[in-house]
Amino acid sequence: MIQVGVNGYGTIGKRVADAVAAQPDMVLRGVAKRSPNHEAESAVKREYDLYAADPDRTDEFEAVGLPPAGTLSDLLADVDVVVDCCPAGVGAQNRDIYDAHDVRVVFQGGEDATVADASFTARTAFETARDADAVRVVSCNSTGLARLLAPVAESFGVETARVTLIRRGGDPAQTDRGPINDIVPDPVGLPSHHGPDVNTVLPGVDVDTAALKAPVTAMHTHSVNVTLETTPTADEVRRLLADESRLFLIPEGAGIDGAGALKEYAMDLGRPRGDLWENCLWGESVHVSGRDLYLFQNVHQEADVVPENVDAIRAMATDTAAAESMATTDQALGVGL
Template identity: 60%
Template sequence: MIRVGINGYGTIGKRVADAVRAQPDMEVCGVGKVRPDYVAVNAAEAGYPLYAIDGEYAAQFHEAAIEVAGTVDELVAESDVMIDATPAGIGAENRPLYERHDTPALFQGGEDATVAEVSFNSRANFEEAADADYARVVSCNTTGLSRLVAPLSETCGIEKVRATLVRRGGDPDQTSRGPINDVLPDPVTIPSHHGPDVQTVFPELSVETIGLTVPTTMMHVHAVNVTLESEPDDEAEIRDLLAAEDRILLIPGYANMDGTGALKDMALDAGRPRGDIWENAVWEESVTLSGRDLYCLQAIHQESDVVPENVDAVRALTGHLSGAESRALTNETLGIGFERFQTRREQAADRTAAD
């Protein structure tokens, strides 16, 4: 049983905690939390021991009638692996703390790649983290692009990836982020930093990206072009290739999921915790071939797509399961894959063939 401590219990940390708890080979030692807000109340209700940064913050918890189990330093001491889910930049500041306790740790994609020996995506490079003490789970956008790149690269070869990332402005609870009525070139310089970040996972890949930020909170949307090395027979070959990926959802045309709002609504209907969409959501109708140029549109849930990647990364660091074994276990325990649409996709194809 791997004892996992989670430092930082915000958008990512609280989801990772629930995902770790669902694993048969892991347990949550506790979570590090700065303030006694509603997120802390819900952590306490969920039964996670709460660790405060120091005595001053602990007093605030006391006033709000939320019990504290100790300090973050104590949490690190008790954990086999730490998952750092603190805000971007804080993870690097925390690394000496994990080193002092000789505790392996995961960092998130908001950190610079230099924070760890390896930048991690479970589908693409699980095995590279096997000998590492520190790994960085790449960002939501890089995770989304890596999942798309991996099968295309293996099957057809990739000459070049060009992607426009239309990014959400903030998460639903972030009331002071923007823009509220603008489309921001973000960054205005081209290519954006996202391409080089994908190269931390695929060092040989030719990839250039453009970033924009828009006034939404639900999901990012990527407009992707992949120039393949070899031309597929037809679009159906690519659609089937993507449909076979366990962390890609092909959105069927009949289902009327015309935007990210409907996608989130569907996930809530399906009983997903927090309405999370751990998979890349690729609109099947957008998958288009023009010679060797492949195009598609995919939505990426910035709050949750890295969650299964963090779970797999814990196993990569500890080394007791292979990548395929870990992904299968993570997928099964969390319920990844909208089988309801995949099954009907096949049935509907059969009915069409029978007509």
């Protein structure tokens, strides 16, 4: 059994913790957190051992009736792999303490690529994690793009992909994020950094991205164009994509018209937190004209990287093959719609 800890128990951390706890070959030894807020309370209700990430704030946890099982160091002493889910940039600051405890670490996409030995997405870069002490799961948007472009590149060849990313302004509980009534080019300079980030896990595929920030909280939306090297039919593309375990082809006629309905669908199926671990592609939008493929997809920013984190752990800590790891992960979580 792989002993795993999670440091940073927020949007991503709590989902990774649940996913690890659900794996047949992993044990969640505990989660570390800085502040004893409602998320700390719910960790305890889930019977996760709660550790104080900041040893100086242990008493704050005690004050609200959530006495920690120890500090981050205590947790690190017990694990093979730690998953760092701290806010963007904090992971890099944590690198020293992980090295000091000689644990392997999985970072998140808010960190610079240089934080780790390799960047990771299970579909495209599983093997890069083999000998790594630290890997970085790429961001939600990059994960979503790599999953889509990899099979397209393999089957039809990609001359150039051009993607407009309409990013959610903030997560649902982030009340200090905007915009309120605006679409903001962000960054305004083109192409955006997202394309190069995709290339850290999918090298050799030419992808230009343009990114904007929108007043929505539920999902990112991607408007995708790919100039292919061949001329498949739209149906061939649909069939290819439908075969990918972490892609969900939204059926026509089901009345799913946006992120709200997608989340509703996930919740109706009993998904925890309404999580959509899969890219959600509108089947109806898939169109090929000459060598130009067009489609819309949505990415649930809070969820799509979660199975990737699980696979990253397995890639680093075992010699399980990629396909087997992904199958195990998906089976344990219920990935696949």
